[in-house]
Amino acid sequence: MFLFGDALRKKVFFNYEKRLRLHSPPEKIFEYFATFQSADGEVLMKPSDLMRAVVPVFPPSESSLVRDGFLKGERSPGELRSAPSKFFDVANGGLISFKEYIFFVTLLAIPESCFSVAFKMFDTDNDREINRDEFKKVMALMRAHNRQGASHRNGRSRGLKANGSVEDGGSLDYFFGKGGKARLHHETFIQFMKDLHDEILRLEFAHYDYNSQGKISAKDFALSIIAAADSSYLNELFKRVERLNSDPHLSEVRITLEEFKQFAELRDKLRPFSFALSGYGKVNGFLTREDFKRVASHVCGVSLTDSVVEIIFNIFDKNRDGSLNIDEFVKVLHKQQRDIPQPVASGIMGFLSQYRK
Structure with a gap:
């Protein structure tokens, strides 16, 4: 309690x-x-x-x-x-x-x-x-x-x-x-x-x-991933993260700084990565762990370890059927661009407006 x-x-x-x-x-x-x-x-x-x-x-x-x-x-x-x-x-x-x-x-x-x-x-x-x-x-x-x-x-x-x-x-x-x-x-x-x-x-x-x-737990790595999610959606994700401790394999997994950086690099290349994931998922109707790793490697040049991919699927395989929920995953990663307040004006016109001032 x-x-x-x-x-x-x-x-x-x-x-x-x-x-x-x-x-x-x-x-x-x-x-x-x-x-x-x-x-x-x-x-x-x-x-x-x-x-x-x-x-x-x-x-x-x-x-x-x-x-x-x-x-x-x-x-x-x-x-x-x-x-x-x-x-x-x-x-x-x-x-x-x-x-x-x-x-x-x-x-x-x-x-x-x-x-x-x-x-x-x-x-x-x-x-x-x-x-x-x-x-x-x-x-x-x-x-x-x-x-x-x-x-x-x-x-x-x-x-x-x-x-x-x-x-x-x-x-x-x-x-x-x-x-x-x-x-x-x-x-x-x-x-x-x-x-x-x-x-x-x-x-x-x-x-x-x-x-x-020099390593962090699977739970802490998962917390770092979901931290940028919308507050209304956070409770559901948090429950899935809590499940990691009950998994005998994942409870012992430790993520290194290099693995942490590799995931951050993938997040920075979200646009081509999400496009490839969505396209592949629509054509095949199913996105497995190996599919995910292959897209990350071939499209973004990022090699993800099995441990990182396993944690991602445990959070975003909502139905636990072995297929990633692409929309859910991409939505959270899109929000994971740092929670720094947004510019006061958006787009090139806003930027040029400030320059003229």
Whole structure:
């Protein structure tokens, strides 16, 4: 009975945190997930806090915690485990201020292609490099196109200490040097964006790898898959995930970071993958585990292990007849693009509108 109650509380707080990410001002989101306070009173995030603020994650199954953050006046959920991060140690000194949070959320929310377009807009001499002031204009344009970036108030509306303007936030010294005289090359910045996405993925895996074993349980891997599903649909999926512990084989399965990354790569190639799955399913009327692996490999160049495929089918083989429910699976993966608030305007016209402003 205790386990049921504990699982229920985890779901309640998980849904609360999803709503908070999607509908709250960035100051409130930052305050909720940030776990560090400097000697002068500035609230700061650890890298793991940033991951939790942008990625919907359940508390790991091996942890007794039922939530990840809290607001002033609320009871602390307990000590949160923070995985070390060489990426943020190098790029940002290991701690993240509110203005830097806005910077990283902006990078994570906007597609790489949009940044490339904006970068080229301000590269007037076409040498694939921009200076510090031009980069600040790129970031201002990107923030105007993102809900959190557009609605921030420098952290002052909720009493957070935000030293300096958000315009000077992020990794400007890292890109341009202390004097701000260096120039940023397009490829250098795009690689930084890719490394940032990879690091957030690694921190998500580390979140579920609660005992630092380098592997996570089948249940935790399944929780990471369903975390982005609509709240109205989550209860049904959660019941299927709970069944994994009663399966003698799957209860012993452990997923590695490499397997975790392979599934993330497949998610990033969802459009061709879902098209191939749907086409194959319509023609044959049945999609087996081997069919699924073959489509992933031949269409997307992603090799999935038997363990990963077995977990996927245990969640999305609704009728337990050995055939994947393609629509159900694709719908959840489509939603699994990070729960970062959507841009304030969509499409190329919205982007150009912000550029003209």
